[in-house]
Amino acid sequence: MDEQPRLMHSHTGVGMAGHPGLPQHMQEGTGGTDGDGRKQDIGDILQQIMTITDQSLDEAQARKHALNCHRMKPALFNVLCEIKEKTVLSIRGAQEEEPPDPQLMRLDNMLLAEGVSGPEKGGGSAAAAAAAAASGGAGADNSAEHSDYRAKLSQIRQIYHTELEKYEQACNEFTTHVMNLLREQSRTRPISPKEIERMVSIIHRKFSSIQMQLKQSTCEAVMILRSRFLDARRKRRNFNKQATEILNEYFYSHLSNPYPSEEAKEELAKKCAITVAQVSNWFGNKRIRYKKNIGKFQEEANMYAARTAVNAANASSHGSQANSPSTPNSAGETGN
């Protein structure tokens, strides 16, 4: 292949023979009569080159075929392949056999844990169960949100799988294409099976880096989804009217000491269908907000006081005699 440039070099070199500016070694040693012999050689070579360019395509093909069929060709290619193998190995032998990428393993583990890359179904419910556990077990009304969560997760899962499939298909197509190409070329230039193998592994590495990007963005999507559903603050729901009334009733009827005991909290929690912690939160918030702005809550206080008075009156009329019904305008200061 690289015969021609060298020929051209020697051509120009010899052509300049005898030139005053020519380096010494070019002029020495060739001898007087040899000069004519070299000119003769060059002439032959030039002639050969000219005949090659003059050859028709058919002739060239025929020669190529002849070369391909030459009995020495396989042996020659084997040797060339061996040489190539050695040089290639010495160049990049060090970077072969890299260990599994820890980041990729992390991503894989996470996708598996989130039920995105694992077996069909079931995985998502694990995450949903985690969401349920994190939400404090308020129960009842958050099942709708979990189905929403599951739906979104399965959407992500679907996108992930179709993309992954697409990548795999593209990778396979490209690999077979390159392999065919190399096999085809191996008839005209020395390519060992090992080299093809190496090329395939390079392709796979490139595609797996693309896959890693896909995995990374999928993980990000899952994390965002998770944080949206697991962050309790984001899914704050106002208590229903009945629960608020029960809590307010207790609060205003114990205004002088609005600190329910553990048992009272449990009772209220049961009545309101909320957790004890929520009851505690509610009373904490209520106390501080009431204290900060009593005027604002006065109307509410009067209303609940009146209501408890009516309740007490009803109870007393049903029973024998009331002991001491609280006065409506004293904001229900029953005292504890």
Place this chain on the structure above:
DNA sequence: GGGCATGATTCTTG
């Protein structure tokens, strides 16, 4: 969309 209400969280305090 702005503003207030409200449940939850976090930090401080006694």
Place this chain on the structure above:
DNA sequence: CAAGAATCATGCCC
């Protein structure tokens, strides 16, 4: 450690 206080983030109404 529980209550208070501050703050956050969402819900809801106008």
